[in-house]
Amino acid sequence: MAQDRLSSTLFALADPTRRGILARLATGDATVTELAEPYDMSLAAVSKHLKVLETAGLISRGREAQWRPCHLEAAPLADISEWVEGYRRFWDRSLDHLADYLKTMKKPGSDSSGV
């Protein structure tokens, strides 16, 4: 389940408009109209992008019907970071082990060409 969420975060980030929207929200909450300003696209198109970001948990929307300001949510990005870190640790550990293993293979008398 956590991995599905990672995937939806990856998908949400794979679009320059959506990244632009997140960049804008990093400076403070904003309404759809404000978010649409820099883009040559309809409010409906921007709303679609917001929906993707909201589904991925990257943004939340305010309750007030009229304004519904968008707010940046950092948690999914932290999940990605954690996942990347896990991958990095996997290799670190494996490579340490491989280095030790290589040492045992190179002991005097052992024939490394035969392996």
Added chain:
Amino acid sequence: MSASVEANSVTEAVILMSRMFDAPRDLVWETMTDPKHVSQWWGGPGFTNPVCEMDVRPGGKWHHVMRTPDGQQFTFNFIFVEVVRPERLVWQDVNHGKAQGGPPTCVNIVTFEDHGQQTKWKLVARFNSIAERDFAAQMGFSDMISVSTDRLAAHLQTL
């Protein structure tokens, strides 16, 4: 001897790791491509690898089951993409680039540089091809969230 992890540029969407091994290149290649060796080190100390079947040629499969020290079992299904003995090995998850909504997948590109009695091992891991170019962005994201949202904004604008 610890692996170095380089902060990536935003145009290269990857995790980069490298390490110098005190062993000649042919030997390092063997230990990365022969199941009897891979099963010895994959995962790290305390991990076991009850299944490791490798068909090391382009299009060949690598079926692998790893058990963690606390008994959890993970299955990997990779496919070899490039096999250039003894300098370059590329493999990816069998589902890489196919499914949306599955777990993140990646392409792993490992190169082996000959340094005489030493070998420089380099990994480039590219994640989810659809978001490939954006992966560095996510790493950037995570760093900056802990720093400040101002920097996040600046970084995002460069993407």
